[in-house]
Amino acid sequence: MTASSIAVAEPGARLPGEGRGGRLRAAFRSRRLIVGTAIVGFFVLVAVIGPFFISNPNQIGGPQYAGPSLHYWLGTTQTGQDVFAQLVVSTRASLEIGVGAALLAAFVSIVIGITGGYAGGIVDDVLSLLSNVVLVIPTLPLVIVILAYVKSNGLLPLIVIIALTSWAASARVLRAQTLSVRNREYVLSARASGERLWRIVFVEIMPNELPIIVSNFIFGMIFAILTQAALAFIGLGDPTLLTWGNMLNIAYSDEALAIGAWWWIIPPGLCIALLGMGLALINFSLDELLNPRLRVYRRARARTPGAL
Amino acid sequence: MRFLLRKVGFYLIAAWVAVTLNFLLPQLIPGNPVEVLIAKMQQAGPTPPDEAQILTKLLGLGTGNIFQKYWGYLDSLAHLRLGLSVSDFPTPVATEISSSIYWTLILVGTATVISFVLGIVGGTLVGWKRGSKLDAIIPATTLLTAMPYFWFGLILVYVFATNVFHILPASNGYNTNSSLVPGWSWAFFGSAVQHAILPALSIIVTSVGGWLLGMRNMMVATLSDDYVVAAEAKGLRSSRIMIGYAARNAVLPSISGFAISLGFVVSGAIAMEYVFSYPGIGFKLVQAVGSDDYPLMQGIFLVITLAVLAANLIVDLLYGVIDPRTRIAR
Numbered sequence: 001m002t003a004s005s006i007a008v009a010e011p012g013a014r015l016p017g018e019g020r021g022g023r024l025r026a027a028f029r030s031r032r033l034i035v036g037t038a039i040v041g042f043f044v045l046v047a048v049i050g051p052f053f054i055s056n057p058n059q060i061g062g063p064q065y066a067g068p069s070l071h072y073w074l075g076t077t078q079t080g081q082d083v084f085a086q087l088v089v090s091t092r093a094s095l096e097i098g099v100g101a102a103l104l105a106a107f108v109s110i111v112i113g114i115t116g117g118y119a120g121g122i123v124d125d126v127l128s129l130l131s132n133v134v135l136v137i138p139t140l141p142l143v144i145v146i147l148a149y150v151k152s153n154g155l156l157p158l159i160v161i162i163a164l165t166s167w168a169a170s171a172r173v174l175r176a177q178t179l180s181v182r183n184r185e186y187v188l189s190a191r192a193s194g195e196r197l198w199r200i201v202f203v204e205i206m207p208n209e210l211p212i213i214v215s216n217f218i219f220g221m222i223f224a225i226l227t228q229a230a231l232a233f234i235g236l237g238d239p240t241l242l243t244w245g246n247m248l249n250i251a252y253s254d255e256a257l258a259i260g261a262w263w264w265i266i267p268p269g270l271c272i273a274l275l276g277m278g279l280a281l282i283n284f285s286l287d288e289l290l291n292p293r294l295r296v297y298r299r300a301r302a303r304t305p306g307a308l
Numbered sequence: 309m310r311f312l313l314r315k316v317g318f319y320l321i322a323a324w325v326a327v328t329l330n331f332l333l334p335q336l337i338p339g340n341p342v343e344v345l346i347a348k349m350q351q352a353g354p355t356p357p358d359e360a361q362i363l364t365k366l367l368g369l370g371t372g373n374i375f376q377k378y379w380g381y382l383d384s385l386a387h388l389r390l391g392l393s394v395s396d397f398p399t400p401v402a403t404e405i406s407s408s409i410y411w412t413l414i415l416v417g418t419a420t421v422i423s424f425v426l427g428i429v430g431g432t433l434v435g436w437k438r439g440s441k442l443d444a445i446i447p448a449t450t451l452l453t454a455m456p457y458f459w460f461g462l463i464l465v466y467v468f469a470t471n472v473f474h475i476l477p478a479s480n481g482y483n484t485n486s487s488l489v490p491g492w493s494w495a496f497f498g499s500a501v502q503h504a505i506l507p508a509l510s511i512i513v514t515s516v517g518g519w520l521l522g523m524r525n526m527m528v529a530t531l532s533d534d535y536v537v538a539a540e541a542k543g544l545r546s547s548r549i550m551i552g553y554a555a556r557n558a559v560l561p562s563i564s565g566f567a568i569s570l571g572f573v574v575s576g577a578i579a580m581e582y583v584f585s586y587p588g589i590g591f592k593l594v595q596a597v598g599s600d601d602y603p604l605m606q607g608i609f610l611v612i613t614l615a616v617l618a619a620n621l622i623v624d625l626l627y628g629v630i631d632p633r634t635r636i637a638r
Contacts, residue, residue: 140575269459276454
């Protein structure tokens, strides 16, 4: 829903007296963008360098179900593993799945959305129908049965399956935007002057859709991380891989709830929620930045009685 | 009329795709699943002699070319020959599904409606008071929306059922320790409601943010439209402008976006039911996955997908009533 509201804004629409510099300055003033970037940046940092500072997360033999202490910041698991170490190491795989699936989904949506919107006619009809059908078929049950049938472990199959079931919403938005851009004068003139097709698509059309693509990418990341967590939690994760979802799966099946080991249950889910919140905040402020209609002017309140 | 036909036609195509996917996907199973399934069944008890043939047809693994297999599969579906469940042998898959679907329909349906109404009303108010302190709600809702349903369910169990307060049941759909039998009795009804509170809460809390944020954004966008300014200039009561002018139009994208959201809710509900051991179809699916119960998985996938398609068709048709512009066939 938020993704589609971007499409409302004319590409490059600006308020009078506002240049690119003004937009950038507005970006830096947006507290939501700063907070969101800080959160996401923190997780990326942990994913990249965190594992180097951490002892082996699979090391067993510590005290069982020990609460948080100076030695074990987030306590231990049923087999005496360090929850904090697991949490840090999990960050990497969780992020990899998020970024990988979102990238692939973005690629598929760009190909299908822009092709359909640009080509028009029967190609467009078929591709639109395809996107709409994929959109209404619920994703998780589909992913669950595929994974249960193929029984494949590892990151790549998971990334591919999540991506192939989650591109449709973005493709629809991109198609709508391409439809509105393709008959603008600058595209027509590029076509009239005999530019090659790939140049028209990649240089004239796609840059105009970059905000939508970025926004969809961010949503795709949230979606992929949540999907992976749910899959791992119900037991369809690669057991050799440490992710937040796998941690929750093991905690739940080892009766962490009954024992009251909140330090094992709360942190992985909180990480997912915080990372998702950071990404959503970035998206939200990008939305406001690119869609002038969403911007709220505090000073203007006195002039519009309705806002009181 | 054309609007109706187009909508129904589209959902028929979507249903056909789902049915066909359900036929093609079992081809991915490595080895000979029918042999494995039959072996498992024979361990569990006497197996009907034609079961192997039924499973072969259902999983699309019979002899002949792909069209003959497809025909055999469609024939099985049409006669509701969905095979026997392996994990709960020898209950037929059709019985497994019909005994669990109502739990999910009622729980997820009610929770979705509550969450939708709360989100729309909340989004209307927050959008109306745009730029005020109420906007601070937004970062909080993004946190709620990004929470995995099942994880929030775990926290609810920890707080309200097992560890902090012991006021609500942690699992099952009704009190299975007593002599209660599912049926139309007040005792059963009360027990079922009590057991539904935490699962419903975990759906509502984690899904309300999406509706709220979408509605808030559309309200803010709509409020800057000229016709709203004109209504203000006419001096209409602000409650009338908010509800009758702005919210009325701002709610449309939320309704047309229902398809995507419902998919999310249904997906979230699967893992949530697992947390609460809720006797719904999502928990059945997880159990089926855990024991490689292919016929049950196949049946559940089909039923969930068709149910979501049906719900979307209803909402789409409703949308045509609410927004007359969409009824004009292009």
